[in-house]
Amino acid sequence: MTAPTEAPAEAALDFSDHKGIWVYVQHRSGEAAPVSWQLLGVGRQMAQEIGAPVSAVVIGSDVHHLADEAIAYGADTVYLVDDPALASYRTQPYAHAVAELIAKYKPEIVLYGSTIHGRDVAGAVATLVKTGLAADATQLSVDPEQGNLLHASRPDFGGKLMSTILCKRHRPQMATCRPGVFSMPARDETYRGEVIEEPLGLTEDDIPTRVLEFIPETRHVDLSNAEVIVSGGRGLGGPKAFDMLFDLADAIGGVVGASRAAVMAGWIPYQHQVGQTGQTVRPRIYIACGISGAIQHLVGMQDSDVIVAINTDPDAQILKTADYAVVGDMFKIVPALTAELRKLQPASGNGQTRG
Amino acid sequence: MHAVVSIKQVPDTAEVRIDPRTNTMIRSGVPSIVNPDDVRAIEEAIRLKERFGGKVTVLTMGPSQATAALREAVSLGADEAVLCADRGFAGADTLATSYVIWKAMLGIMRREPVDILLCGRQALDGDTGQVPPGVATRLGWPQLTSVLKVDEVNFDDRYVVVERLVEGGREIVRSRLPAVITCTREINIPRYATFTNMVRAARFQPTIWDKAALDIADDDPNIGLRGSPTIVSKVWAPQPRQRGDATRVDGSDPERAARELARILVDLAGGGRDGASEAAAVPVTAHPEPVEGERAPGSTGSP
Numbered sequence: 001m002t003a004p005t006e007a008p009a010e011a012a013l014d015f016s017d018h019k020g021i022w023v024y025v026q027h028r029s030g031e032a033a034p035v036s037w038q039l040l041g042v043g044r045q046m047a048q049e050i051g052a053p054v055s056a057v058v059i060g061s062d063v064h065h066l067a068d069e070a071i072a073y074g075a076d077t078v079y080l081v082d083d084p085a086l087a088s089y090r091t092q093p094y095a096h097a098v099a100e101l102i103a104k105y106k107p108e109i110v111l112y113g114s115t116i117h118g119r120d121v122a123g124a125v126a127t128l129v130k131t132g133l134a135a136d137a138t139q140l141s142v143d144p145e146q147g148n149l150l151h152a153s154r155p156d157f158g159g160k161l162m163s164t165i166l167c168k169r170h171r172p173q174m175a176t177c178r179p180g181v182f183s184m185p186a187r188d189e190t191y192r193g194e195v196i197e198e199p200l201g202l203t204e205d206d207i208p209t210r211v212l213e214f215i216p217e218t219r220h221v222d223l224s225n226a227e228v229i230v231s232g233g234r235g236l237g238g239p240k241a242f243d244m245l246f247d248l249a250d251a252i253g254g255v256v257g258a259s260r261a262a263v264m265a266g267w268i269p270y271q272h273q274v275g276q277t278g279q280t281v282r283p284r285i286y287i288a289c290g291i292s293g294a295i296q297h298l299v300g301m302q303d304s305d306v307i308v309a310i311n312t313d314p315d316a317q318i319l320k321t322a323d324y325a326v327v328g329d330m331f332k333i334v335p336a337l338t339a340e341l342r343k344l345q346p347a348s349g350n351g352q353t354r355g
Numbered sequence: 356m357h358a359v360v361s362i363k364q365v366p367d368t369a370e371v372r373i374d375p376r377t378n379t380m381i382r383s384g385v386p387s388i389v390n391p392d393d394v395r396a397i398e399e400a401i402r403l404k405e406r407f408g409g410k411v412t413v414l415t416m417g418p419s420q421a422t423a424a425l426r427e428a429v430s431l432g433a434d435e436a437v438l439c440a441d442r443g444f445a446g447a448d449t450l451a452t453s454y455v456i457w458k459a460m461l462g463i464m465r466r467e468p469v470d471i472l473l474c475g476r477q478a479l480d481g482d483t484g485q486v487p488p489g490v491a492t493r494l495g496w497p498q499l500t501s502v503l504k505v506d507e508v509n510f511d512d513r514y515v516v517v518e519r520l521v522e523g524g525r526e527i528v529r530s531r532l533p534a535v536i537t538c539t540r541e542i543n544i545p546r547y548a549t550f551t552n553m554v555r556a557a558r559f560q561p562t563i564w565d566k567a568a569l570d571i572a573d574d575d576p577n578i579g580l581r582g583s584p585t586i587v588s589k590v591w592a593p594q595p596r597q598r599g600d601a602t603r604v605d606g607s608d609p610e611r612a613a614r615e616l617a618r619i620l621v622d623l624a625g626g627g628r629d630g631a632s633e634a635a636a637v638p639v640t641a642h643p644e645p646v647e648g649e650r651a652p653g654s655t656g657s658p
Contacts, residue, residue, distance in 0.1 A: 341621070
């Protein structure tokens with residue numbers, strides 16, 4: 001196991017030996033999370049601005065195909081550690097592998113998805129290599145005038161403020177970045193890149209954890225790919241009222257989202273949270289029920305194609321952001337709407353919205 | 356069994372208001388609370404104590420006001436409390452904070468062994484979730500983040516089996532002890548303080564450790580601002596994108612509003628996302644109360 005070293009002397013601020021932008025490729029059993037490629041896209045744009053290469057970091061077992069995929073999504077170089085001990089994601093061996101690569105190849109910037117997996121590994125890597133880690137960035141830019149300084153902006157205080165995080169005295173500069181914010185780059189199988197493979201340098205005996213089982217979520221919440229989202233907020237008053245939103249979502253072929261307030265109150269699990277501190281979403285139709293429209297919520301869903309808001313308060317901020325503003329009692333309107341949709345849809349000749 | 360719980364006192368972000376002129380937080384009148392995920396960690400530790408015997412030590416870094424958070428933990432059943440307080444710690448980011456918490460863990464372990472460190476998944480104010488991995492890495496202990504449930508604990512054979520939240524589901528992980536566990540909101544429902552514990556908490560004085568007590572030298576480069584690689588360069592209040600005026604749907608008659616909405620939604624859903632925006636025609640003329648001009652909301656490709 002790599003032991004953390006102590007802080008580097010801060011006098012040495014010549015970072016000329018650090019080069020390039022790296023993206024950590026998150027995957028489960030060899031299937032990459034989309035955020036990995038989204039970050040390769042924004043990583044490549046930034047790399048072009050500073051005239052540096054963009055590279056992917058692929059850690060796993062039997063994952064050579066991910067190296068090829070990373071190249072197709074724009075990576076100039078792929079750093080690969082492939083070992084049977086890496087079959088399931090586990091913090092220690094993965095963080096060790098990334099930290100060793102960083103120590104050897106000295107990137108200037110390393111980006112991770114701000115997923116459970118990405119945050120888990122990045123927090124450990126930052127401590128191993130003793131550098132700064134911005135959490136949950138939703139905006140990224142790099143300034144060549146300031147020594148390729150990374151500006152990582154993120155929601156703070158529950159999304160009420162945005163702050164820009166800098167890491168001036170340490171390299172690499174690292175950030176976890178929000179899935180769904182940066183767009184997917186084009187995939188081009190004709191791209192060519194280099195694959196550099198390194199050994200893990202650990203054996204199974206060095207690893208203190210075992211993954212015994214993976215249990216897929218039965219009521220899967222895939223907000224980022226949903227076409228229709230029915231979201232509930234504080235106005236629902238309790239967990240029970242979410243049932244009517246699940247009914248509506250079922251009738252219209254959507255999934256259920258929630259405001260931070262509803263999640264914080266424990267009415268619905270975090271996976272449903274929409275907003276800057278949850279998921280950033282851009283469905284075709286977003287139906288907000290009993291959501292007042294806190295700024296952190298609005299910023300996380302305002303790119304939806306069409307927003308429908310139902311609220312009893314005519315002054316609620318969400319009604320100002322909506323395309324269709326309904327002032328009224330959602331406890332009556334939502335069930336009636338569900339019934340109406342179930343009546344209408346067979347006749348509409350449009351089966352695709354049916355869940 | 357000795358469980359340590361590392362907690363954070365945070366401003367209740369639901370109460371935080373932003374001064375629109377200066378883009379700064381209006382702190383006055385904002386209550387400080389124990390970070391909600393950390394309350395779950397305290398509860399989980401108390402449950403371990405009830406099952407296995409032993410004790411719970413609660414730990415935080417902060418100013419003297421953070422004593423209130425430690426007292427709340429005591430009111431919930433924690434036995435001992437340590438406050439890491441020193442002017443040198445001010446301005447710490449997550450890396451510098453994890454250094455001090457790590458030093459405090461070493462201090463606690465010089466007195467007696469620790470079997471498990473419990474933390475909240477992430478803090479309400481910063482949402483970073485970086486301190487527990489930092490402490491785990493410094494300790495060389497396994498980290499089990501986003502834990503939904505502790506399935507099995509065996510302090511004799513020194514292992515734990517937990518359910519973790521992961522992308523797309525849950526995973527069951529077995530880990531060596533000691534380990535660091537971060538608790539999700541789903542892991543338990545915290546209890547209320549008992550009267551006896553509240554009385555005890557009211558007068559409770561935590562052990563206060565400054566730099567010297569934590570074996571941290573005055574010129575240690577790992578603490579406070581100096582030990583923090585990240586800085587905040589700019590803070591601003593995000594602005595929502597302005598849309599045009601909304602089409603109002605009268606909700607006073609729920610049945611009629613539902614019919615109206617259903618028709619709108621079915622029409623919207625009728626168009627494909629790709630290249631079919633023309634088909635996603637919004638029934639502009641059919642609105643009962645169009646407000647200030649007519650606009651086809653969201654359907655940028657519409658005629």
